[in-house]
Amino acid sequence: MTLEIIQAIPFPTWLNETAIPLPGPFSVKWYGIAYIVGLFGAYYYARRTSANQAIWQAADAKTSALVPNKTMLEDFMFFCLLGIIIGGRIGYIVLYDLGTYISDPIRIFKVWQGGMSFHGGFLGVVVATIYLARSRKLPLMRMADMAAISAPIGIGLVRLANFVNQELYGRVTDVPWGFIFKDNWQARHPSQLYEAFLEGVVIFCVLWLATRKFKILTKPGIATGLFLVMYGMFRFLVEFVREPDVGREGFGVLTRGQAYSLPMLIIGVLVVVWAMKRSALKPEWPKDADEKPAKKA
Numbered sequence: 001m002t003l004e005i006i007q008a009i010p011f012p013t014w015l016n017e018t019a020i021p022l023p024g025p026f027s028v029k030w031y032g033i034a035y036i037v038g039l040f041g042a043y044y045y046a047r048r049t050s051a052n053q054a055i056w057q058a059a060d061a062k063t064s065a066l067v068p069n070k071t072m073l074e075d076f077m078f079f080c081l082l083g084i085i086i087g088g089r090i091g092y093i094v095l096y097d098l099g100t101y102i103s104d105p106i107r108i109f110k111v112w113q114g115g116m117s118f119h120g121g122f123l124g125v126v127v128a129t130i131y132l133a134r135s136r137k138l139p140l141m142r143m144a145d146m147a148a149i150s151a152p153i154g155i156g157l158v159r160l161a162n163f164v165n166q167e168l169y170g171r172v173t174d175v176p177w178g179f180i181f182k183d184n185w186q187a188r189h190p191s192q193l194y195e196a197f198l199e200g201v202v203i204f205c206v207l208w209l210a211t212r213k214f215k216i217l218t219k220p221g222i223a224t225g226l227f228l229v230m231y232g233m234f235r236f237l238v239e240f241v242r243e244p245d246v247g248r249e250g251f252g253v254l255t256r257g258q259a260y261s262l263p264m265l266i267i268g269v270l271v272v273v274w275a276m277k278r279s280a281l282k283p284e285w286p287k288d289a290d291e292k293p294a295k296k297a
Contacts, residue, residue: 008178008187017165034161035084038154043077046150055211056283058218064282065139065220068146072286076132076143083124091120096256118155118235119260125151141220141275148227149207149217155231156200163192170194170241191242198234203227221275228268235261 020028049055050067068076092115093101101107129147133140162168166181170189178187207223216222239257251259 007174007176008180010180011166011182015164029161030164031158031161034157035154038157039077039081039084041153041157042080042150043073045153046076046146047073049149049211049217050146053283055215056217058215058280058282061218061280061282063279064284065142066137067283067285068136068138068143069286072132072136072138073146075136076128076146079128079132080125080147083126083128084121085124087124087127088116088118088121091117091123095119095260119264122264139220139281141224142217145217145220145223148224149204149211151227152200152204152207156196156204159192159196159200163190163196168192169243171243173241188243189241191238194238194241195234198238199231202234203230206230218280219275219278220281221271221278225268225271225273225275228264228271230268232261232263232265232268236265 017029017031018027019030019033022028046068047070050069050073056067095117097115125147126144129143130140132138133143168191169179169181169184170191172186173189174187175189177190179190180186181188207226210216210226211223216226236258239255239261242255242257244255244257254262
């Protein structure tokens with residue numbers, strides 16, 4: 001056991017959850033910075049993508065559909081923020097710790113004590129996407145695709161913040177890259193880094209390549225389906241080395257994360273198959289667009 005500790009990587013003592021200490025009880029946390037930078041980064045990337053005329057063109061397209069402009073994406077960012085915060089909080093309560101919050105309802109509002117669920121936040125974004133698509137008369141899957149190609153930016157940053165906070169770490173391991181986290185004396189998988197790479201970097205790169213080289217945005221739904229497939233698969237696999245919270249181990253042989261990710265994987269496959277069978281669409285930018293589409297890919 002001593003040998004395991006020697007081989008493990010001690011968590012850096014200079015790295016902690018506080019990014020900028022402030023006078024009094026308040027401070028700026030890396031977790032909050034990750035959410036803000038991730039959200040604005042996703043917006044900026046979506047905006048650049050929507051303005052890139054070349055990737056929306058399809059030679060065999062017969063009908064057209066609107067592409068969201070800058071104003072629509074700004075509204076989308078705002079509603080996604082609400083969906084992530086409200087959905088993430090409600091999702092954590094319902095999916096992971098309902099009994100505790102029923103016995104002490106005041107804890108619902110103690111957001112500084114943690115408790116956010118990706119799957120809840122995902123459902124919140126789904127609601128935001130449906131609302132904006134209907135209110136702006138945009139194709140639902142076109143808006144969903146914009147969220148899908150941009151979301152990995154925020155997901156990757158939040159997973160890095162989980163690592164900095166030394167939370168959601170992995171199971172005990174003897175691999176040479178295992179970390180000694182706070183309140184632990186055994187080396188553990190840095191599962192937060194695995195997720196940051198797979199759910200953030202890999203998904204972003206695959207969707208970037210698919211949108212730029214294979215023009216999947218001309219068939220609304222493919223990007224959304226691919227995101228669901230990849231996230232569901234990666235999260236399911238990482239759960240094998242991720243340490244479940246005490247008392248929230250899962251359902252039989254599956255962890256809760258695996259049980260909640262399987263539907264995403266299945267739905268993603270169905271969405272990809274459905275979208276592939278549909279005809280490609282020509283882009284149509286709103287008449288009141290405040291910026292012209294770029295011509296270069």
